[in-house]
Amino acid sequence: MxxxxxxxxxxxxxxxxxxxxxxxxxxxxxxxxxxxxxxxxxxxxxxxxxxxxxxxxxxxxxxxxxxxxxxxxxxxxxxxxxxxxxxxxxxxxxxxxxxxxxxxxxxxxxxxxxxxxxxxxxxxxxxxxxxxxxxxxxxxxxxxxxxHYARMLNIGGVNQLHRGLDSNKDQSYALFGIRRDRLDRMLLxxxxxxxxxxxxxxxxLMMGVAGKKDSQEICFVTQGHHSDFVRARDPQRSSDTDGEIVTAEGKVVGQHHGFEAFTVGQRKKLGVAMGEPYFVIRIEPDTRRVVIGKKEALAKESLVAGEANWLVDAADVPERVSVQIRYNGAPVPGSLALMPDDPSRFTVRFDEPELAVAPGQAAVVYDGTRVIGGGWIE
Known part of the structure; x- marks a missing residue:
């Protein structure tokens, strides 16, 4: 016990x-x-x-x-x-x-x-x-x-973090940053x-929670849009984030009241009417521009990630992996390479171009169902 x-x-x-x-x-x-x-x-x-x-x-x-x-x-x-x-x-x-x-x-x-x-x-x-x-x-x-819906499996005497049995509820993506030395003390x-x-x-067991909804929202953003919270938390920095909405070709098509209200891949509430679906493909904080384009403009052949946390030795990180780039996304196949002399950064080249590779999101690396580690998209 x-x-x-x-x-x-x-x-x-x-x-x-x-x-x-x-x-x-x-x-x-x-x-x-x-x-x-x-x-x-x-x-x-x-x-x-x-x-x-x-x-x-x-x-x-x-x-x-x-x-x-x-x-x-x-x-x-x-x-x-x-x-x-x-x-x-x-x-x-x-x-x-x-x-x-x-x-x-x-x-x-x-x-x-x-x-x-x-x-x-x-x-x-x-x-x-x-x-x-x-x-x-x-x-x-x-x-x-x-x-959490993830599994700790002991294989060959090594405790490994794996996807949860229920693929619809799997939460292993959110656990990649756990320190490797703590895997032996984790229970899921x-x-x-x-x-x-x-x-x-x-x-x-009559617990009274059987029908309770799953938590789905950011616990500290209690009302309104996340940008409202950001502006209230840091009014000085957010007071100078207004700018232009431009197409990938550089054409100005509108104005926005703060780039913090946008995320890469966003389609709704862009504040402009283009006659066909357009998406946020890039945010430029230096110029305060929000760049939009058609869906194909979202496609990326590769990504670079930093702040990597590996749950295996760097030498054991496989070249062929599956990578998940958003919480509710599916893992996609690709080839991984560690940066020379810096295993805290890595590149992934997707087998097929991937949509909405958003800087700031986690890129979590899998070998089958096993979480190998991951990093933060640059």
């Missing part, structure tokens, strides 16, 4: 993960990571409970007024506490205000630099599988577990199940 720290979000996946771990005979400590905007009333309850026992690493306390389906709302905290109580496992809140500020700053900076950030992937890298391990060490826990209990089965288990 092992002591395991389980991240409990209040959703069906982490709730069933708690059951599966208990059923396997483990000691489970449930934690709710407060790093979004949520009800202060629930936070106060969590604070009182947490203060009496295990140490609190950190949480954000502010008022979330809407009902967006994020990952750390007041109702999520209440659901997580209720499920933990029903299962008879200890439950604590981790206050990660300071840590999560790094995620928010990264999000804002990327948009104001003409890139498309992925805060959920960064959160897994820096917080969920970063600070959560610090907490586990503080309570002498051997493992850290979450409700629901990754070997399909989502309908997880809901069935939750229903049979």
């Amino acid at each position: 092992a002591r395991i720290v389980l991240a409990m979000s209040g959703g069906v996946d982490s709730s069933v993960a708690a059951h599966l771990l208990l059923d396997a005979g483990h000691e489970v400590i449930g934690v709710f990571m407060r790093h979004g905007e949520e009800s202060s009333a629930v936070c106060k309850v969590d604070d009182q409970a947490a203060a009496t026992s295990l140490p609190v690493l950190g949480g954000m306390a502010s008022g979330r007024a809407d009902h967006k389906q994020g990952c750390c709302t007041a109702s999520d905290a209440a659901d997580a506490r209720r499920v933990a109580s029903k299962m008879g496992i200890p439950f604590y809140a981790l206050d990660l205000t300071e840590d999560f500020g790094r995620i928010v700053d990264y999000f804002v900076d990327d948009y104001l630099s003409g890139r498309t950030p992925n805060p959920c992937v960064r959160c897994n890298q820096w917080i969920k599988f970063g600070r959560l391990f610090d907490y586990a060490d503080g309570v002498n826990a051997e493992f850290v577990a979450t409700g 209990p629901v990754g070997g199940f399909e989502k309908p089965r997880i809901r069935e288990i939750a229903e049979s």
Whole structure:
């Protein structure tokens, strides 16, 4: 039997993960990571409970007024506490205000630099599988577990990160940034199940979360468009981002009120009528121009990525790989080459041109179902 720290979000996946771990005979400590905007009333309850026992690493306390389906709302905290109580496992809140500020700053900076950030992937890298391990060490826990749809497989005595069994719910893309030395301490209990089965288990145990929707939105953008959040967070930098909308040929076809409102591959709400579908193909922060073009202009034969995190030795990174360049995208085949003298950067040449290769997004590398690593598109 092992002591395991389980991240409990209040959703069906982490709730069933708690059951599966208990059923396997483990000691489970449930934690709710407060790093979004949520009800202060629930936070106060969590604070009182947490203060009496295990140490609190950190949480954000502010008022979330809407009902967006994020990952750390007041109702999520209440659901997580209720499920933990029903299962008879200890439950604590981790206050990660300071840590999560790094995620928010990264999000804002990327948009104001003409890139498309992925805060959920960064959160897994820096917080969920970063600070959560610090907490586990503080309570002498051997493992850290979450409700992600991915699998840890031991093959030839090596713990490997693989795609989840349910291809429609696979979340391995978001986990590529985990430190390699932590794979031996990771548990992903629901990754070997399909989502309908997880809901069935939750229903049979009367957890009250079986029908709960999956979290799909950025937890700290509580209302409006992401650009509204960016402008409110950094009004000085965002006050000078207006500019021209131009075609790939350089023709000015309109004006925009901030390039931070656009992402590569975007088709809707461009603010111009072209008579046929046009897409954002490039954002130029230096000139403040948003460049648009027809769909074929989005096609790229290759990409360059940096800040690579490899889950294998650099010498074992295969040349022929599959690469996924967006969270809901499908992996596509290509050839990978590490940059000479710098394995933190690599190039991928696609077998077929790939659409909407967006700077700032993650390029995750697979060998079959195994996550080899990945980096950030430059």
